Amino acid sequence: MGGIALKKNAFYYTLSNFELILMATPLAALAELCERLESTNARNSMVSWVASFIYQLEAKEISASVLILMGRVLPDYDQRVLEVSWRTISRIILKIANKNARSFTQAFSKTGDVGEATKMVLQDRKTGHQSTLFRKKLTILEAYRTFEEISNIKGTGSRAKKERLLETILGSATPEEAKYIVNALMGEMRLGFQEGLMEQAVAEAFALPLELVQTASMLMGDISEVAVIAKTQGKKGLSKINLVVFRPIKPMMAQVASNIAEVFQEHGEKVAFEYKLDGARIQIHKSGSKVKIFSRRLTNVTDSLPEVVELVRSQVGTTIAVLEGEVIAVNENGKPMLFQHLMRRFRRTRRIKDTAEKIPIKLYLFDVMFVNGENLLNKSYSNRRKRLAKIAGRILLTKQIITDNVETGEKFLKEASEAGHEGVMAKKLDSSYTPGIRGKKWLKVKTILEPLDLIIVAAEYGYGRRHGWLSNYLLAARDAETGELVPLGKTFKGLTDDEIIQMTRELKRLSLGKEGHRILVKPKIVVEVAYNEIQKSPKYKGGMALRFARITRIRKDKDPKGADTIQKVKRIYEKQFEKKARYSDS
Numbered sequence: 001m002g003g004i005a006l007k008k009n010a011f012y013y014t015l016s017n018f019e020l021i022l023m024a025t026p027l028a029a030l031a032e033l034c035e036r037l038e039s040t041n042a043r044n045s046m047v048s049w050v051a052s053f054i055y056q057l058e059a060k061e062i063s064a065s066v067l068i069l070m071g072r073v074l075p076d077y078d079q080r081v082l083e084v085s086w087r088t089i090s091r092i093i094l095k096i097a098n099k100n101a102r103s104f105t106q107a108f109s110k111t112g113d114v115g116e117a118t119k120m121v122l123q124d125r126k127t128g129h130q131s132t133l134f135r136k137k138l139t140i141l142e143a144y145r146t147f148e149e150i151s152n153i154k155g156t157g158s159r160a161k162k163e164r165l166l167e168t169i170l171g172s173a174t175p176e177e178a179k180y181i182v183n184a185l186m187g188e189m190r191l192g193f194q195e196g197l198m199e200q201a202v203a204e205a206f207a208l209p210l211e212l213v214q215t216a217s218m219l220m221g222d223i224s225e226v227a228v229i230a231k232t233q234g235k236k237g238l239s240k241i242n243l244v245v246f247r248p249i250k251p252m253m254a255q256v257a258s259n260i261a262e263v264f265q266e267h268g269e270k271v272a273f274e275y276k277l278d279g280a281r282i283q284i285h286k287s288g289s290k291v292k293i294f295s296r297r298l299t300n301v302t303d304s305l306p307e308v309v310e311l312v313r314s315q316v317g318t319t320i321a322v323l324e325g326e327v328i329a330v331n332e333n334g335k336p337m338l339f340q341h342l343m344r345r346f347r348r349t350r351r352i353k354d355t356a357e358k359i360p361i362k363l364y365l366f367d368v369m370f371v372n373g374e375n376l377l378n379k380s381y382s383n384r385r386k387r388l389a390k391i392a393g394r395i396l397l398t399k400q401i402i403t404d405n406v407e408t409g410e411k412f413l414k415e416a417s418e419a420g421h422e423g424v425m426a427k428k429l430d431s432s433y434t435p436g437i438r439g440k441k442w443l444k445v446k447t448i449l450e451p452l453d454l455i456i457v458a459a460e461y462g463y464g465r466r467h468g469w470l471s472n473y474l475l476a477a478r479d480a481e482t483g484e485l486v487p488l489g490k491t492f493k494g495l496t497d498d499e500i501i502q503m504t505r506e507l508k509r510l511s512l513g514k515e516g517h518r519i520l521v522k523p524k525i526v527v528e529v530a531y532n533e534i535q536k537s538p539k540y541k542g543g544m545a546l547r548f549a550r551i552t553r554i555r556k557d558k559d560p561k562g563a564d565t566i567q568k569v570k571r572i573y574e575k576q577f578e579k580k581a582r583y584s585d586s
């Protein structure tokens, strides 16, 4: 057929002479690559295939292909949305295939995947919507331009316009191509080829150091554009990439530390602690009088927060700045309110002024990443914080201490929780800002949940070294209303060997007989129990269970009547649940 095989590595693609003249890569080539990627989990091969594929593309084709392969239609920072539903797409496909809805239901139940179902339905289309024999081959660029066009359509009649574009592209696609068009449109591309692997592929394709590609990708927030620069400008071009104002970068994240002492072990002698506020994280970009605000997920929320825009405009003392902070909702007295109130602010798009008046918010800044062209990501936390204090005007910063004393840190944590916050955030003084990374440079320490005094109501023999000992205990709380004992979980943690031997003797004395491999005991022994969380659990009658329960002490001084009640457990559960809901929303 007079074609030419491109690229030597594992992936070959043959271009027809016609395509060679136009140098427009057909979408079929990308679909074929997708099928190959789907067929394996071997990451190295996947990276090599993608590397050799993008190597041979034209610059414009590269950005489109990179995005499609990662299952995205537009880059993360791009605020446009396609707004095409599965209902619309499936209707168009049925029309093209000249079939009824049942064929989709069948295909879907067989494959469980929208793209694969599309392929099946189109594979045995009844009549040619457009004869596939004579159709012009779709190119990657055509497909991508259609995606862009769809996302640009706005206003009246936009639905019909979008549908027309979809019909044109799906009508001229092969079943294989249609599968991936649909997967990309629906955000259901399941190739397992995400940013990390794509960065490797770009580095391999253009023989560049991986670290350079990763840094560039982090700063631009868009690996598809980085790939284009890698091809057109190489190492020199990538090295010049800097943070771009109005294009958000991924936020740095924190790991958990179980207590203040652990933070000192990790961060060294001197540690910075800040209040961990119970709000929503925002990234603020300012250039002159123009201000944009992005949520933690990098959505543009500028229109929801007009007073923050105003505040930044009037207070931030530099022309250009990229800042980070937390907004919390407050009541008329300036006291923090539940997170749900704040979320209402983010959801509102109309009558914002009204809502702004009803739900006042407060901004606390905690970091600065860019000032007047100077990239501060590699500067230390202490340095950034100083710079932030200088430019923040009258905007509040999160409350902070720097200390070399564990007790002072613990006092600060207590103060934070008494003020209604979730805990503290510890920040390593000499640490740089690492976007998108959940490392140990930032550690969140949560307020410790109050331990519970619970009653041992049954026990089991342990395994291995503990096989002759009753070392696994079922713990229960009292129901203050009925007097019943309500189990909350088991633990084999916390006691020393000597204590377990003692406990075994005592429990045997209290035995009420066997139930399976469990020995039921008279409810006499009270133990203090620490735990990380109270979870909902269908396993226990009370509907709740302790997570990571461990005995911290045997309460010989306590009578079972003085043990904690299920009502108290419920209260702790609800309080903790409220907080959690707030965080998962953010």
Ligand code: AMP
Binding pocket: 251, 253, 254, 255, 274, 275, 276, 277, 278, 279, 280, 281, 296, 326, 366, 398, 425, 444, 586
């Ligand atoms: P996580 O998202 O679980 O890693 O916890 C960090 C979150 O705590 C951030 O995303 C912020 O929304 C929030 N936060 C509250 N106060 C601070 C602070 N002082 N420094 C950094 N993050 C904070």
